[in-house]
Amino acid sequence: MEQVVANGLYLGAQYALIALGLTLIFALMNVLNFAHGQMYVLGGFVTYEIYGQLRWPFVVALFASAITLAVLGGLIERLLFRTVIRRSVREESTMLLAAGIAYFLDAVILLLFGEKQRGVPKIVPGVLRAGDIIMPYDRIVVGGLAVLFIVGFILMMQYTRPGRAMRALAQDRIAAQLMGVPVEFYSLLGFALGAMLAGLVGGLLVTITGVNSGIGGPISLKAFLMVMIGGAGVVGGAIAGGFILGMLESVGLTVLHAYGDITYLVIFAALLIFLAIRPNGLMGKPWG
Amino acid sequence: MFRPLRLAALAVFVLVVFLAVPLAIKAAGRTDFYYTLSSVALLAIASSGVWLMFHIGRINIGQGAFALMGGYVSAILVTSAGFSFWLSLPLAGLFCAAVSILIGLPILRLRGVYFAMVTLVLTEVARLLALALPITNGAKGITSIPAPGAIGAFGVTLVPAFDTFAERNLAFYYLSTIMMTLCFAALYRLVHSRIGKLFVAMQQNEELASSMGINVPAMRILAYAISSFLGGLAGAIFIAIAQSIYPSSFTVNDSVNFMLNCFVGGLGHVFGPMLGTLVLYFGWDLLFAIGQYQLLIYSGVMVLLMLVLPNGLLSIRLPSRRGARK
Amino acid sequence: MTSILKVNGLTKQFGGLVAVNDVSFDVQPNEILSVIGPNGAGKSTIFKLISSFLRPTRGEVLFQGERISGLAPHIVARKGVVRTFQETTIFKGLTARDSVIVAHHLRSRASLIGYYFETGLARRDEEAFGSSSDEILEFLGLGEVKNEIASNLPHGHLRALGIAIGLAANPQVLLLDEPFAGMNHEETRRAVELVRAVRERGVTVLLVEHDMAAVMKISDRIVVINFGSKIAEGAPAQIQKNDRVIEAYLGVEDQSIGL
Ligand SMILES: Nc1ncnc2c1ncn2[C@@H]1O[C@H](COP(=O)(O)OP(=O)(O)O)[C@@H](O)[C@H]1O
Ligand SMILES: [Mg+2]
Numbered sequence: 085m086e087q088v089v090a091n092g093l094y095l096g097a098q099y100a101l102i103a104l105g106l107t108l109i110f111a112l113m114n115v116l117n118f119a120h121g122q123m124y125v126l127g128g129f130v131t132y133e134i135y136g137q138l139r140w141p142f143v144v145a146l147f148a149s150a151i152t153l154a155v156l157g158g159l160i161e162r163l164l165f166r167t168v169i170r171r172s173v174r175e176e177s178t179m180l181l182a183a184g185i186a187y188f189l190d191a192v193i194l195l196l197f198g199e200k201q202r203g204v205p206k207i208v209p210g211v212l213r214a215g216d217i218i219m220p221y222d223r224i225v226v227g228g229l230a231v232l233f234i235v236g237f238i239l240m241m242q243y244t245r246p247g248r249a250m251r252a253l254a255q256d257r258i259a260a261q262l263m264g265v266p267v268e269f270y271s272l273l274g275f276a277l278g279a280m281l282a283g284l285v286g287g288l289l290v291t292i293t294g295v296n297s298g299i300g301g302p303i304s305l306k307a308f309l310m311v312m313i314g315g316a317g318v319v320g321g322a323i324a325g326g327f328i329l330g331m332l333e334s335v336g337l338t339v340l341h342a343y344g345d346i347t348y349l350v351i352f353a354a355l356l357i358f359l360a361i362r363p364n365g366l367m368g369k370p371w372g
Numbered sequence: 373m374f375r376p377l378r379l380a381a382l383a384v385f386v387l388v389v390f391l392a393v394p395l396a397i398k399a400a401g402r403t404d405f406y407y408t409l410s411s412v413a414l415l416a417i418a419s420s421g422v423w424l425m426f427h428i429g430r431i432n433i434g435q436g437a438f439a440l441m442g443g444y445v446s447a448i449l450v451t452s453a454g455f456s457f458w459l460s461l462p463l464a465g466l467f468c469a470a471v472s473i474l475i476g477l478p479i480l481r482l483r484g485v486y487f488a489m490v491t492l493v494l495t496e497v498a499r500l501l502a503l504a505l506p507i508t509n510g511a512k513g514i515t516s517i518p519a520p521g522a523i524g525a526f527g528v529t530l531v532p533a534f535d536t537f538a539e540r541n542l543a544f545y546y547l548s549t550i551m552m553t554l555c556f557a558a559l560y561r562l563v564h565s566r567i568g569k570l571f572v573a574m575q576q577n578e579e580l581a582s583s584m585g586i587n588v589p590a591m592r593i594l595a596y597a598i599s600s601f602l603g604g605l606a607g608a609i610f611i612a613i614a615q616s617i618y619p620s621s622f623t624v625n626d627s628v629n630f631m632l633n634c635f636v637g638g639l640g641h642v643f644g645p646m647l648g649t650l651v652l653y654f655g656w657d658l659l660f661a662i663g664q665y666q667l668l669i670y671s672g673v674m675v676l677l678m679l680v681l682p683n684g685l686l687s688i689r690l691p692s693r694r695g696a697r698k
Numbered sequence: 699m700t701s702i703l704k705v706n707g708l709t710k711q712f713g714g715l716v717a718v719n720d721v722s723f724d725v726q727p728n729e730i731l732s733v734i735g736p737n738g739a740g741k742s743t744i745f746k747l748i749s750s751f752l753r754p755t756r757g758e759v760l761f762q763g764e765r766i767s768g769l770a771p772h773i774v775a776r777k778g779v780v781r782t783f784q785e786t787t788i789f790k791g792l793t794a795r796d797s798v799i800v801a802h803h804l805r806s807r808a809s810l811i812g813y814y815f816e817t818g819l820a821r822r823d824e825e826a827f828g829s830s831s832d833e834i835l836e837f838l839g840l841g842e843v844k845n846e847i848a849s850n851l852p853h854g855h856l857r858a859l860g861i862a863i864g865l866a867a868n869p870q871v872l873l874l875d876e877p878f879a880g881m882n883h884e885e886t887r888r889a890v891e892l893v894r895a896v897r898e899r900g901v902t903v904l905l906v907e908h909d910m911a912a913v914m915k916i917s918d919r920i921v922v923i924n925f926g927s928k929i930a931e932g933a934p935a936q937i938q939k940n941d942r943v944i945e946a947y948l949g950v951e952d953q954s955i956g957l
Contacts (some may be wrong), residue, residue: 116485116488116489118628147628162546164675164679166676167682168577168682171683172682173606173640174639175684176431176635176639177682179488179635183628184632184671184675185675187667187674188671188672188674190667191668191670192668194664195665195668302405305492305513309489309493311485312489312490312493329633346500349500353497356478356479356490357477359478360479364486486796561814565813565814566824569799569800570800572800573789573790573792573800575791576789576790576791576792577788577789577790579751580782580783580788580789581782582771583749583771583775583781583805583867584772584775584780584801584866585772585776587770594810601782659844
């Protein structure tokens, strides 16, 4: 039992970080970032190349993953989303763009890194045994780092100037603009930050589960699930959604192990019922 | 009312689709195009359902679920229950419509990305269900589904059994394109009737619409049921062509593609999804020649298209016409 | 005279916040009744409760003696209580004329299937809606701009279009939420005339408004709300003299808007 909880927490921390990036982009720009999973994969491959292949320190690799994705996210916002949002009649158009970008990144990843599953050497060897819990040290490190990033993100949103500006933007874009917040700059920053978070998790998880070019779509789907559970556009919701999904998976895979894919079927069914009762998730703001 | 321009356009469409294209394919000897174009027609039908949801202001990324469901219903009816394909076709559509009403009751209250995300998840649910249920035969799927039989009335054969055709795919080509024509005609009528106006009003402002006495929840269900009917219908015919169905016959990718077809064609026009499907499907097929760069160029062009024409292909207006409208 | 609308102990809580607290008042047929109060007092919430877009936590609303709280909004509209909106009064992408035509929904006699197949009845409906829309638009001074896309219209016209859409539903009670907001003096003067004219058509008008001068001029009676509770009710002259109103409402507004 403790084992299941420990696994859930470790997984939940990673998931929460993914969901945070997605929800940040949604809150700031009203864009559902279909390419989020692909950004995660890209982050994983950057760490794989630098840490796994070049054998540079893991921290350097993780840093490179973050920077790569931040730059990519910034470019995508500046060159693509900004233009399309300005020029299209219906706001749904950003979805086509996001889906197109997802396909494009999929193609780039496939060309650059191939279809093979890739893994890297363990960052720390050994296994912790405490009572009934068996937890490899690398999972503890990765889980701890994820929690650290989550806390850092929350502190930044709460106490720094850009954090406050982005929260104002998420609250009411027009009001923020009237108050003199440089809306365009912070949209760019927010997108870069959201992409960076995806890249960070990719870099973290490649050390545990490895990475392959095909998992971008499924990761996006999971990110959507978390955001739906917690409520879109809310930091607390993303974190809650991440931990809940991590826990559900951990419990589900143990309890329903024998039935294979049933775990996800049960999660989906539960989600539908839950959304019927709470259409905006746990903490989401009502729409419209 | 007599609208000569519209009639002429319809006549051209009918001549091209039912006469010129088959003749051209025959002349060129590229009979594989029958299959390609049948696919386009069927995917366009499924996409038109998604388009209708856009029309009421909902982003439906779950059409793959209903295409899959329609396919399984038809396949099971034909193989296990001995139904004729022709009877299974409307039943598949109606089954999907009924299911969509049940699902729609809770989820149609969601808006924006919430609805989009839930429908996306639905496709995954459909796949997992197909894997898990005994009746769908799990990952092995249902294979060797017989081709559509003959339709006759009073001893007269109206449509011969598809197996008796020398070119089976030509029969499917006609079936698919006739279905597409019928579906789009019906949809065109719908959006240009008062119902279409009510849909647009809902798209623009649901609260105000219900304040005007429009039964918004019921109208949303109606649109979703029609949309899912179209998805199920397309799926059922698709399966008949493929003669087999697997849980992966329609995936999340297909659901996303249906949505993209609508965008690329343009959300402002009923025929947007038809054009969008044609362009995207053929674009994809043509790019097959360049091998590994296929996806890169395809998605790259799609992103560029979005930058140049964010409102879809049908948003292109000749400059003179725009001038005249001002 | 029996009241057309009866608000009985209406209370609405959002989580811990009591937005509307035990508010009661009656509306007489064919009067113009204004609900005023500082920003955030709960006026819009009261309107949403009356039109059944929100469910009351406690209390009820009776229309012609019949309870309408808890019914679906479109049913309440069908009975004759129609609300226009503070923020988004219109169908942005439709032309002014199409918006009003759509809003005739409650007068349709043909069924949806009838409309699909354009039966004779459906066609007569459409014609009737068309001419009625033209009449309403003309009446509200929108005849010139009826084929413009609504989102292109200037502010004053938008408010008038909001009223036109409301009128098309053929209401017995029309709830107008801040119809004069963002209007200049001249526009407000014209709009006040419009609301009066609407009343002349036999419609009972409920008004939420900030523009004190306009409210005093137009209303038969005024209900004052502060922090969700009713603090006064009466004719404009009485309200202007009421100490609690001056203290709670006008006093505050003094500084904030320099009234
Ligand atoms: N849907 C809602 N959820 C939570 N609080 C709300 C909601 N709608 C209104 N409120 C709150 O109720 C109070 C009254 O709001 P409102 O009726 O809009 O005021 P008014 O129209 O008088 O300016 C405000 O404090 C507002 O923040
Ligand atoms: Mg208000």
